[in-house]
Amino acid sequence: MMSMMPEYGEEERLRQQSEAGVLPQDREDVPEREMMEHDREDRELEYLDPEDNEAHAPGQVCARCGAVITAGQDARLRTDGRWIHEVCPVDLGELPQESTPPPGSG
16 A cells, blocks of 8 residues: 655645744745844844943932932832932931040040
């Protein structure tokens, strides 16, 4: 007994290939597209800087500490729309009395 492979028409082949996610016209330039995407990703990595992801809000009042956020300070925008310092500055007025020298001792 001899078995034969079924013959598919062009329409059937296109349907099978499209179900697989690759159309015939796309197959030829897949390697080229992959190379172009890889090159684009490499170029992006050259320009990415983790420090560029910092937000700044000069002149805004910090919702956490109440101090004005300056241009050199990193900030975050909260979901409620208020700004806070990334790290609130130390308030020197809140230092314990023991840390300041007594008058006339210096």
